[in-house]
């Protein structure tokens with residue numbers, strides 16, 4: 001039957017890891033007692049080592065789930081060690097280290113909480129311990145002292161009450177020199193186990209009362225317990241590093257009880273000694289476990305069926321692992337990325353760059369042509385069929401050269417590279433902001449981080465390369481007939497679009513100020529203001545000169561604002577737009593004229609067409625080199641970085657953590673895990689059921 005307890009203790013740990021519901025609980029021994037009743041000394045005598053935290057200030061603040069595992073001794077060597085499975089510290093052979101760890105774990109409970117319900121899992125492996133599970137609870141407080149608030153007493157009592165429920169066995173520790181009537185442990189036990197069917201009394205400090213009084217307590221006449229009382233003297237006395245606590249206590253006890261054989265000897269019916277206690281605990285736990293076996297098997301079977309059903313219904317028995325989820329996520333990420341990269345094929349990139357350059361062309365035109373007082377001459381010349389290209393003044397040659405150079409030297413390399421890099425960045429950012437990365441904020445952050453890093457690395461090289469390759473255009477741009485025609489029609493389209501845009505803006509303003517009448521009035525007023533302003537400036541200038549001579553000061557005239565400032569501003573904008581429309585229409589007429597249609601030799605009179613051709617060439621060349629230096633590199637590197645930074649960089653624990661960030665996956669994994677564990681437990685329970693009848697039938701082989 002020894003085997004049974006051991007197996008069931010294993011099963012008990014597994015069940016605890018499945019859930020904490022009472023239905024799935026195998027019994028354990030719960031140790032309760034008031035502070036200083038000798039609780040720790042008893043536990044240490046059973047284990048054979050000092051390992052529990054000591055100190056004046058309430059040293060046990062969390063329950064300790066103490067699992068003792070009997071290991072076979074190998075020869076004369078005795079290997080004893082402890083383990084904290086939750087901490088992953090490995091085997092700890094130095095029991096003072098265990099003591100220190102327990103101390104730290106207890107002290108980690110914040111003072112405001114004082115006690116915590118969260119148990120510490122400690123396993124001790126030794127050939128000297130029996131297979132037992134014991135739960136050490138914070139000691140009952142007798143007197144509320146100054147630094148222990150009254151509520152703490154209640155908190156401890158509540159914690160103990162949770163643990164002393166069925167099917168657990170209660171080990172009620174009472175000191176012999178304290179009246180049992182005052183024992184909080186017995187009082188608590190009586191509440192949940194009035195007949196004492198699952199309570200064992202331990203009377204400590206037997207050496208502190210006269211033997212006859214001690215023997216009378218053990219007889220249990222006053223407070224009968226079905227499982228009886230065991231008397232112990234578990235004070236370890238002088239510590240000796242070499243000797244096992246078990247031995248010291250055993251010697252002390254045999255000295256003491258031996259000296260009072262008439263009260264405690266074999267002829268009496270009382271139980272004494274830590275060794276007796278140990279055996280008693282084993283027996284009681286074993287039979288309690290055995291009697292729980294049937295109930296627990298049924299309970300596990302029910303839970304298992306439910307879990308299997310749910311797994312079938314919810315997931316159609318589809319198994320997943322954290323790794324498979326990770327791999328799928330990464331595959332999906334790469335696929336989505338690939339899908340999006342079609343936006344970055346050469347024609348698309350070229351179109352984007354052209355758009356940017358069109359704006360530059362507009363800026364250059366505005367700067368060099370539209371603001372030129374002679375701008376209208378250009379249209380007149382273009383409309384005159386008698387004018388030959390070579391007759392055009394050199395003034396317009398300088399203009400066109402300046403415009404072309406302004407365009408080619410406007411930092412096209414950098415601007416076009418940044419434009420494309422920005423597009424890539426936006427793409428990655430949008431992928432990172434979508435599912436499933438909403439569940440994985442840290443991964444999303446990493447994704448963004450390393451993609452930006454790749455881009456940063458490439459931007460410098462690429463913009464230099466592009467700038468280098470467009471260099472020839474800074475000196476000369478050759479235009480053939482076909483290119484000219486394309487440039488001209490594009491310029492027409494661009495201007496028409498610009499006209500529409502300006503007209504839309506005008507319409508908006510007209511609506512805002514309240515109709516075209518009102519707008520015209522406003523614009524007239526603004527023109528007046530402008531005239532006045534000019535006059536005033538003139539006057540002030542002369543006044544300053546005169547004042548310098550006469551010494552008088554200049555009086556500022558106040559404006560009479562008949563209209564709100566916002567409307568004045570609108571009117572100013574409206575004037576700009578209508579001026580712009582005027583120029584654009586004039587130039588559109590020129591661009592559509594026979595002259596401009598005539599080919600590249602008319603470039604001086606049709607600068608818009610020429611600049612468009614230049615922009616086209618710049619866009620084409622930039623797109624080509626951005627493709628080689630930035631896009632190809634990025635498309636190659638990005639999926640590889642995904643692998644190395646998201647996949648290979650993580651260990652098993654991090655992958656599980658990652659998968660569990662997604663609530664759907666977490667639920668799936670949890671149910672699957674629960675089902676697996678229940679299946680395993682069920683298998684173990686079944687093997688016990690077949691093992692028992694067999695073991696009683698087989699005759700020992702010799």
Ligand code: GDP
Pocket residue numbers: 033034035036037038039040041042139204205206207208232233234235236
């Ligand atoms: P706990 O607070 O209930 O864990 O009690 P401890 O095990 O720390 O014991 C309290 C005090 O009683 C300590 O000073 C022990 O040395 C002492 N003590 C424990 N068991 C015995 C015993 O059997 N006999 C005597 N004389 N003292 C004991």
